[in-house]
Amino acid sequence: MAAPRILIVGGGFAGMECAHKLERKLSSHEAELRLISPMDHQLYLPLLPHVAAGVLTPQSVAVPLRRMLRRTAIVPGGAVGVDTKAKAVVVRKINGEEVVERYDYLVLTPGSVTRQFDIPGVDRHAVGVKTLAEAAWIRDHVISQLDLAAASSHQEEREQRLQFVVVGGGYAGTETAAYLQRLTSAAAKRYPGLDPSLIKWHLVDVAPKLMPELGPRLGDKAMAIMQRRGVQVSLGVSVAKVTEDTVTLTDDRVLPCRTLIWTAGVAPSPLIATLGAETNRGRLVVRPDLTVPGLDGVFALGDAAAVPDVVKGGDAICPPTAQHAMRQGWAAAKNVTAALRGFPLADYRHKDLGLVVDLGGIQAVSKPLGVQLTGLPAQVVARGYHLGALRTLTARFRTAANWGLNAVAGDDYVRTGFQAHRPATLKGFEMTDAYLSPEEISERVESA
Incomplete structure (x- = not known):
């Protein structure tokens, strides 16, 4: 009998952390792990302003998925539709080929896109x-x-x-x-x-x-x-x-x-709209244990899920931040493992680590664990947090070396022209028009 298949959609903070933890918690005969991602890296989004300014190289903030994940099969493509009744995901690979990936357990972490609003131009x-x-x-x-x-x-x-x-x-x-x-x-x-x-x-x-x-x-x-x-x-x-x-x-x-x-601001990935499930301001409604009501074997987390903030209580929802996405990835791995083994699931709870804002040079404002800092102490905390959150020693070394080189040698003003x-x-950048209609999804699944 084949091992149950766990399909993870998205290789960002939530998806990669979930896959990494599942590799540690489950043996190879307990489950088959597959991760769908159009990119072969986990992007460390909080440092993109540093890349835009040339302080960091792009490689510094792109952590290779295959360096972090050893047993998880990477499917190089984007999920463009989900048929929860058939337990199938339609994937458009990076070469344009469309395939259908079946699942026993689905972990949805497709992330978010830039919110545009209806403003001319x-x-x-x-x-x-x-x-x-x-x-x-x-x-x-x-x-x-x-x-x-x-x-x-x-x-x-x-x-x-x-x-x-x-x-x-x-x-x-x-x-x-x-x-x-x-x-x-x-x-x-x-x-x-x-x-x-x-x-x-x-x-x-x-x-x-x-x-x-x-x-x-x-x-x-x-x-x-x-x-x-x-x-x-x-x-x-x-x-x-x-x-x-x-x-x-x-x-x-x-x-x-x-x-x-x-x-x-950001908006949930358009993939969420293909499920036909209940949403909260576009984010998929989930229970505190990260399961989606009414959808068998489906978990959702990260920016695309309206995860209840049980610490604050009431109608509070966890904000779409990297801090929450990483921790939800860990919680989802525990709950998928528990579901697979027939154990009860636990609610996602968190302790807020605070906020860091890096304004360049020695200027920053930070609020670690509620302590308000400015200037150099705040900058040390901000960059220390980012180094700790990067998932490999190689990425940490590259980032620290880039920061050091920039502080000593200053900026270079080179126009490469490769994206002119x-x-x-x-x-064009975020590929928000790639998704299928419900009819198209059913057609692809039935013909697979």
Whole structure:
């Protein structure tokens, strides 16, 4: 008799951690482990702003799945539909071939995509900071804008190329604006004919406070750091429309701009909509033990699942953070093992480790275990946390070495050009239009 098959969808924090723990908990004859992922690495998302600014190389934040997982078979493709009645997942492999993967237990960790909203022009002119390709493209693009501004003899074009807008005052947006502003400020010194005063960074958020999760003191400190550097922070404001060379805000300001970085929240992977199950603001409703009500053998966790926060109680849901995704991966591995062996399942509970925000250099704000820190102590905590969260010694060494080299030698302003002709859209980078309709899913499963 064949061993039960455990199918894990997604190789991010939750999926990779779940697979890693299952390898330790289950012997090879107890279960067959398979993980579906279009990428062969786990991406350490919190450090993407460092990649966008060139402080870290892309390899530093991409942990190879095959280095971490020894018994789990990697299926190189993306899940584009789920038929829970047939216990089957439709997978589109990276070569375009479609296959159907059967399961006994399904662990859904497809993650999230950048939330766009219905704002004219955002889909055509904005990029996010959710993928390695986006971070690499942003670095190339920002350096290109400096080069093109220096080459242009038209003042209007220079102003457009030297104004940058980041939408979203959360961690991703604030850190991205902070790191890229440092990059352009340092790079401007290498362009003798370029007026540094023309380089302007805007951070826009509809919320009344910058990173309210930090609390008033640390939030105000982060705000002061950004403003002292010259970043123009606009709160209580959103984007009304975008064109190729302008960003219009809801307060009627029109910013000349050819760079729009969109970090205004995340939305669950479109895969969730293919299940036809109950959702909470797009996230799959799950029980505290991470099982999906009404779906036999299905677990869901990470950004795509509305996991109840039993520590806070009430209707609270765990936020879509790396910290929760990793721990939910561990909890899911325990519960899948328990289900397989006929034992009771346990609810997911957590102890909040706090928050860290790295603003570059020695500037940071952190709140480890509720202790409020700023400056160098906060930076030590922030980078220490990231090093600990990276899953291999190789990744930790690369990251620490990159940080050290950047601190000693400074930045290089190299435009590689390897993504110059890639369509720079959220849809193009995050492949949000790849999913099947329920009818198409049934057709693929029946013909398999």
